[in-house]
Amino acid sequence: NTDACYGSNVILAPSADHRPVPWGTPSIHFSLNGIPTTCCDSIEEIRTALDDIDDEILGLLNRRAAYVREATRFKSTRESVNVPSRNEAVLKRAEQQAVDIGVPVTIVRATIGAILNSSVPFEQCIVSNLGVLIRFEADSPV
Numbered sequence: 001n002t003d004a005c006y007g008s009n010v011i012l013a014p015s016a017d018h019r020p021v022p023w024g025t026p027s028i029h030f031s032l033n034g035i036p037t038t039c040c041d042s043i044e045e046i047r048t049a050l051d052d053i054d055d056e057i058l059g060l061l062n063r064r065a066a067y068v069r070e071a072t073r074f075k076s077t078r079e080s081v082n083v084p085s086r087n088e089a090v091l092k093r094a095e096q097q098a099v100d101i102g103v104p105v106t107i108v109r110a111t112i113g114a115i116l117n118s119s120v121p122f123e124q125c126i127v128s129n130l131g132v133l134i135r136f137e138a139d140s141p142v
């Protein structure tokens with residue numbers, strides 16, 4: 001039952017433990033120079049696509065981290081960095097979006113959760129080290 005993976009949509013897959021591979025037909029449909037194309041015919045093809053996507057995700061994480069760092073400009077103390085109510089809202093919104101768009105909710109819950117759980121310590125790290133920098137500059141001879 002794929003309901004549990006997606007949160008709503010259901011895809012059909014053979015349920016046998018030892019199914020012959022590849023089973024089914026390529027399920028990713030896209031247009032290559034206007035020509036309808038499908039993927040994938042091999043695991044290598046899939047892994048190349050996953051590597052490309054991971055590169056894109058890294059670019060997005062870099063952008064997100066820049067905004068998280070910028071948020072420190074509006075936080076006066078290290079204690080005010082973590083805002084649990086906002087974390088909760090970010091996660092809730094992502095889960096709802098996932099269901100609406102058809103992204104597997106299991107993946108969204110874990111990844112957005114991990115992004116929040118790492119963004120807060122990153123932001124706290126920036127705030128802590130800004131303090132060090134300011135103290136260092138204040139203590140330096142002019």
Ligand SMILES: C=C(O[C@@H]1C=C(C(=O)O)C=C[C@H]1O)C(=O)O
Pocket residue numbers: 067068071081082083084086087090115116119120123
């Ligand atoms: C960026 C902020 O700081 C923290 C990081 C958040 C995030 O990564 O989305 C959300 C809330 C805060 O815990 C913020 O307050 O919005």
